Amino acid sequence: MNLRLELTKLLNLCFVFASAYMFWEGLSLVANTHSPIVVVLSGSMEPAFQRGDILFLWNRNEQSKVGDVVVYEVAGKNIPIVHRVLREHHSIADPSKQVLLTKGDNNAGxxxxxxxxxxxxxxxxxxxxxxxxxxFPQLGYITIWVSENKYAKFALLGFLALSSLVGGE
Amino acid sequence: MFSLSQRFQTVSNTAVTVGLFLAAFIIGTSWFQLVSNHAFDLSSSISNVTPKINVRTSRYYGSVNGKAKENAKVSFDLEADLTKLFNWNTKQVFTYLTAEYENVKHTRQNEVTFWDKIITSKDDAVLNLTDAQSKYHVWDVQEKLTGKDLKLKLHWNIQPWVGPLVYGETDGTFTLSIPEREKTEKKAKESESAESSSPN
Known part of the structure; x- marks a missing residue:
């Protein structure tokens, strides 16, 4: 066993994780939001957005317009909700003071x-x-699959472990 | 030697690259189609808008602490042809009729939606509505809606198969002046009691 080679492999793995993390944080910084990419979890915006679709967010606008599709989080619940702005009311002197009413396209109320x-x-x-x-359609379905299917997590981890064992240079 | 992870990496790299190029091509061509079809200056006509005021006391109609709240609905005629918004990257068009107005002191700008529609097929993209009813009861955040001038406009939003959401508005406008209600307290009370007895 070559220790130097093993260490290089480990370092490479760390590099992959670190760059993925930096990519995410960089996107957050540019878009000014804590989650710049979200996966649609509910069908309330169907047929436009279905479960598993990926949405790219931007949060540098001072105010929202009616018709914008926004993602919001209700205080106390950590579920992001993707709905459309139905009404907006903002102060003319200070445009950042704004309240919004939202609705899902596929919801009745x-x-x-x-x-x-x-x-x-x-x-x-x-x-x-x-x-x-x-x-971007459907690409996020794997995260739903992994988080909602209890065997999927093990299958994914198992596959990664197996490939690292089998995949010798 | 080729290892499993190397194969996997090569395949996924190629897939991502091809996918990105394909997406860019689709987005580019659909934009070109929109611009060359003059989709950003579509015409429309909004007419025959008549308001109908209701007084509501439910929280779900903007009432705070059970205080009476004026809700407005409108009926309207609308003509618009949105077929040019449909190209090979259009999954659906969401079209919505909004009204802009200012509050009494001109310190707040407001925009509300009266009506909207999801259009998923090019065949349904010609709107020709007469005496259509608005979908939503609209109330102002603080004031009454009566006595205000509302500027109505039809907007659209293309939701694509892949790529950016595209927004635009049509050129037709209509200014609706909602008249003050006559001071018939009795009438208001009647409609209030009718409201509280009906489930919503």
């Missing part, structure tokens, strides 16, 4: 029942994670 603390509106500055700018 607006989102008031979803908001925290019996609120009637979302706050653009506090609640909005980002505005959807780009779309």
């Amino acid at each position: 607006n989102d008031i029942p979803l908001y925290a603390n019996r609120k009637l509106y979302l706050n653009k500055q506090k609640d909005i994670v980002g505005t959807v700018k780009g779309y």
Whole structure:
């Protein structure tokens, strides 16, 4: 066993993880949001966005427009919700002071029942994670599969371990 | 020697590269199609808009602490041809009729949606509505809607098979002045009690 070779392999692995992490953090910094890429989890925006679709977010806009598809998080729940802005009200003197009402295209009613603390509106500055700018279909389904299927995690880990064992130089 | 991980890496690298180039090609050509079809200056006509005011006391109609809240619905005529928005990268078109207005003191700008529609096929893209009812009850965040001038406009949003979401608006506008309601307290009370007895 060549120790130097093994260490180089380990270092390479670390490099891969580090660069993936830096890529994510760099995207966050550019888009000004804590999750620049989200996977659609619910069918409330069908048929446009289905479960597993990937959305690219941008959060450097000062205010949202009606018709924008935004991602928001309700205080206390860590589930990002992808819905469309139905109404907006903003101060003319300070355009960053804005409240929004949202609705899923595929839902019958607006989102008031979803908001925290019996609120009637979302706050653009506090609640909005980002505005959807780009779309890529179905690629995110693997994350749903891994997080919702208890065997999938083991299968993935097993495959990685096996390939690192078998894949000698 | 070729190892399993090396094979996997090569295959996935090629797949990603081809996928990216394909996506870029699709996005580029669909943009070219939109621009050459003049999709960004579509015409539309909004007319015959009549408001209908209701007083609501439910939280889901903007009422705070059960105080009466004016809700507006409108009926309208609409003509627009959105077929040019459909190209090979159009999954659906979401079209929506909005109204812009300012509050009484001109310190707040507002935009609300009265009606919207999901169009998934080119065959349904010609809108020709007469006396259509708005989908939503609209209320203002703080004030009454009556006595305000609302500027109506039809917007569209293309949701693609891959790539960026594209937004635009049509050129038709309509200015709707919602008249003040006559001060008939009795009438308001009647409609209020009718509201509270009906489930919503």
